[in-house]
Amino acid sequence: MRSSHLFAALTAVLLTSAAAQAEVTVLGWPGGPEETALRDAANLYNAKEDVADEDKVELIFFNRDGFWDKLQTDLAAGGGEFDLNLLATYAIGRYAPFMEPVELPDSAVDVFGEKVLATMQFEGKQYGVPTDLSLHFMYYRTDLIEQLLSDADWQARYSEIAQERLGKELKPKPPAEWTWDDYQATALFFTKAVNPDSPVRYGTVLQMKNLLFNMMVWHSTARSEGGDWMDADGNITVDSPAYRKGLELYKALYDAGASPKDSLSYEFAEANAAFGSGQVATMLQWNAAAADLNDPEKTPAVGGKVGTVPPPAGIAGRFTHIHGLGLGLNKSAQNKAGALKFLEWLATPEAMQAYAAGGGTPALSADVLAPVAEQRPDLTQLGDYAGQYGFVMTGATSAGALSVYELQAENFTGYWAGQKSLDEALAATAQGMADLLKK
Template identity: 35%
Template sequence: MAKVVAAYNAGQGKKDKVKVDVVLLSRQDTFTKETALMASKSSNMDIYWTASYNVGQYAPSLDPLDGIDTSSYFPVAVDGLKYKSKLYALPLDVSNHFLLYRTDLIEALIKDPVASAEYEKISQSVLGEARAPKDPQSWDLEDFKAMAAYFSKSDNPKSPTEYGTILQAKNLLYNTMIWNDVLWGYGGNWAKDGKANLDSSAAKKAVSLYADIYKNKWTSPDSSQAEFPETQAALQAGSAAFAIQWSAAFASLNDPAQSPQVAGKIGIAPVPGGKTHVHALAVSLNKYSKNKAASKRWLSYLATEGAMSKYAEAGGIPAMPKVLEAKASLNPAFTKVSETIAKNGYAEPVFPKTFEAYSKLAEDLSGAWVGQTPVDDALKTANTDLQELLG
């Protein structure tokens, strides 16, 4: 952002007669400070850093962003920043998930008749039906499960990896976002007609998939404490054949300096089930700002492809498909990010306690993800807690 601010101040800002100063803290420190400023109705900051998962909470302290052109953004990124049909933030970085997988291992399996026959045998045992191995681009969640078994030494002693996958099953709010892909992939949702909907058959399937993979040792027992770094480490070390992971992970996995064992051997596919969580880090207008007109000129600049091109060049992942496609040389995942978000992206419901809901669901469900809590009991608790948060 600092580079985009500098470009604005040196160019368009002079025409707008606006100078932007930026304050950068860690994400958590920023949100903590902003919450205090909002509570005091402070005008010290004109623009707040926000995100899809807290914009509903912050909305009473923000002004709707009427009159700013949002046509260049992914619609799902914009929708995730709306509360009660009003837009309260502009997207900056966009985040989504992929299936990241070992291309060499999958290709070897598909080409080898003996290995394929073994896979069909294992899939029959796991799924109750024999399946042929196929390209991860077309996996559903049953393929994900069968492949997890095949690439685990617990079921296949000849597996080239110790585990098929690694689940991000730690009690952590960001892991709820990963699990939501499975829930949405089975046709579920947090809510239906404004009411909590975690007592659905889709929710039971989604928790059961995690529990089955964990209990059958198709993922490391350390999955109970795993999140982004542990998933990255498992893929880098070659101990897992594939994983559902954040899009930002691909660049370092494909870098020989950071990932010498697997660089050049990691493929990108949609999350099995065809759904990916999408959220955006964003910026919003302080309701109590004394510089609203100037702030909106700056925000209007940020909403241009030119500004977001500079943002991409500085290391960001802009929520604009045309920018990602034009800047694909900067990050080989950009094209896939654009394609996947446009086709498979969804945003969870936005309400004042969305952020709290992510944390509460992780607290309620993480035990069941690793088989320590009965699935039905965990979902009953989660559904009750979610309903209280929905209000």
């Protein structure tokens, strides 16, 4: 409870100093573009003539280390030290008992789209306004793929490798048309351990560390084959052909040497470093990596030669995991009316354009994004992909969601590392999920 007392004490000090100027207090995530963007949006809101003094916004930021645990403790205490607080898709169910659902204007659908709004929903209710979105791109070296699509000798060798390794007659395709088989064949072709003539050492780089966020990256494989966490009746559905195919894909690539041998310790930073070295042809990665990887000054080995497309397609289509950060209403808020006014404003084009210009990563409709599209071209792809391909696994906003990701990471990494059989990994995952997601 000591951390809760410290958290409340810090908040109280900040509120005391600002009480004369502001009545709506917002707890945000410090550092990085989220803080900068939120400050810009709040300043714009506070400068509006129709915002009463008692409804102006004061921002509070607390250390990221242990943020979610501290937030839960403070919300559960019911002290009401802040009116609005940060939310994340994968933790909404954890905080829902201490928060109030909100009703956003009907126009919010036109700003964000249904799939993006769903990242802030739990059990059919809206718990916040989505401010920042994360999803995945398939990154590829444009120079390498262009040569593969035009060089007859490369194409012939590609088809030989596809037949030898996958037992299929495949020909090179543009990345936007890839299935997972096309991705696998391409990754094998650009792997020196498979094709000694490859101009790079690795065909791909996999994030295989026992880490919950790596499961989010991997999930696109299973979802595109029709996989989910559970069905409409609450039955756990991970022991399925969809999960088996996705897990076997990673293991086959790893065992073939298509990804570095230390990939079992890789997450976001390590994967970026490998791809940025110029020795990797493809990578499934978070959208946040795009700007730096394609910047010749920041990543000279590949900058200017990086293309991005949605993750490859499976039998159910093309999908990308999405989750969002947003702001929701504390059930113990001291100024609920003022807080709701700010939330409603956040769901407008004016607010989200300011947030995007400030460096945030909101997923917006094309019309809403248009005024800042030239300044933030990366957001055009973000909103498009979220609307077309975004998904949230059934149960992935529940109170046990984070624990599910951790359970999957433990068992699936164990399979990739050869410590468990596929049957053992899936059985242990299914059993654990049944306990974590039971109602």
